[in-house]
Amino acid sequence: MSKIESIFKSCLEPKEVYKGGKNIPASNKKLYKLSSNENPLGASPKAVAAIKKAAENIDLYPDQTDIRLREALVQDFDGQLAADQFICGNSGSELIDMLLRAFINENDEVIYSNPCFLPYSVFSRWYGAKLIDIPLTNPNYHLDTEGILNAITDKTKIIFLTSPNNPTGTYIPRSVLDDFLSRIPKNVIVVFDEVYRHFADAEDYITALPYVKAGHNIIAINSFSKTYGLAGQRIGYCYTTSTIANYIRQIHKPFLLPITSIEAAIGALNDKGFVEETVKTVKEGRAYLSSEFDKLGITYWPTQGNFFIVDPPLPEIEFANKLMEQGIMVRPVSQFGAPGKVRITVGNQEANHALIQALEKIKPD
Structure with missing residues (x-):
């Protein structure tokens, strides 16, 4: 071992590394990206307009803190939470990293449940x-x-x-969460990832909001990447009790958020019509794809997200490659703890129809 290697932390030895979904490759062929759970309608027009306006000032430093965005979130939550209960960051993933940095010391224990979002374990x-x-x-x-x-x-x-869970699309019913939170020790933090919450419509689905208001040690992770179509801006937020939020804020860097991300997020929060149209598109797409999967005999799990996890009729990599040949990008999720399964994003009507046509062509007789 070299002298420099001797100071490397053992926990950072080459192991499992998170790899995001692939971008659309350069090609003249029409491709539908159903691999990264992005918004099927694109971005909020109000967010795009806000970015263009903000671009006129990119020579200036952005806001030193996230207070303006937090105040916009207070309005979005109808005043149920105070501004000091929100923390904003460069994506939900960055917030997960921030929380771990705030609470985890060497040899502390972190519990998670595969299949799940890989950064929980990697970070x-x-x-x-x-x-x-x-x-x-x-x-x-x-x-x-x-x-x-x-x-x-x-x-x-x-x-x-x-809840809803990525990549399975399943959720935690209210009665289950009620019972669970009542039985965990008071010194344990629950990080509740609800980035797909807008798409959930189960009668007993619940977010972390009532539990935060009741004073539980729970932190809800949210993102602007899905419902608001701002994946490229890398902006997210969490909310929790004032006590926990003010503790975490001690490691919140000044000038953390780019000016375009701040303005885009505020613009997106003010675009209720876009959110409603996005949710409507996803729910209609889920219903259509469920029906078509049934006709094709494709095994899938009921979902509360904007995606499905399926058990493909071919080995997962072969299945993904054959769909790619048909112009459809999907995501094998063995890395997420679901060996042999594939995640497929719900697209717009055109993309969903193209997916079904591709499945008809590649599915074995």
Whole structure:
């Protein structure tokens, strides 16, 4: 081992690395990107207009803090939370990193449930956490609450929960979450990833909001990448109790958010019509694809997100490659803890029809 290698942290030895979805390759062929759960309608027009206006001032430093965006979020949440209960950052992923940086010391324990968003485990390892995987139950991908409760020790710091869950599309019913939160120790933080919340319509779906208002140690992760179509701006936020938020804010960097991201997010929050049209498009697309998957005999799981996880009729890589040949990009999710499965984003009507036509062509007889 060289002298420089001797100072590297052991938790950062080459291991599992998060790889995002692929971008559309350069090609003259029409391609539909159904691999990254992006907005099927593009971006909010009000957000785009705000970016163009902000671009006139990109020679200037942005806001030193995120207060203007937090005040806009207060309005979006109808005043149910105060401005000091929000924290904004460069995407939901960056906020996950920030929370781990705030709470995790070497050998602290982090509990998560595969299949799930890979940064939960990858980012936790950066800070030397001991990872405890309590997998979702088979075959329905439900949360194993008893397994999680039994895994909690005096070293447990963070439990990751996701609803709707990426990549499975499943959610945590209110009764399950009520019971779970009532039974965990008071010194454990629950990080509740709800970035797909706008698409959930199950009668017993619930966000973290009432639990934050009740004073639970829960932090809700949200993003502008999905519903608002701002994936390229890398902007997100979380909300929690004032006590937890003010603690985390101690490591919030000044001038953290680019001026275009701040203005785009504020513009998007003011575009209620775009949000409503996005949700309508996704729900109609889910219904259409569910019906067509049934006709084709494609195994899939009911979803509350803007995507499906499917058990493809071919090996996952072969399936993805054959769809790519037909102009459809999808995401194999073995890396997310779902070996052999593929995630398919709900697109606009044109993209959804193209997907079904492609499936008809590649599906074995």
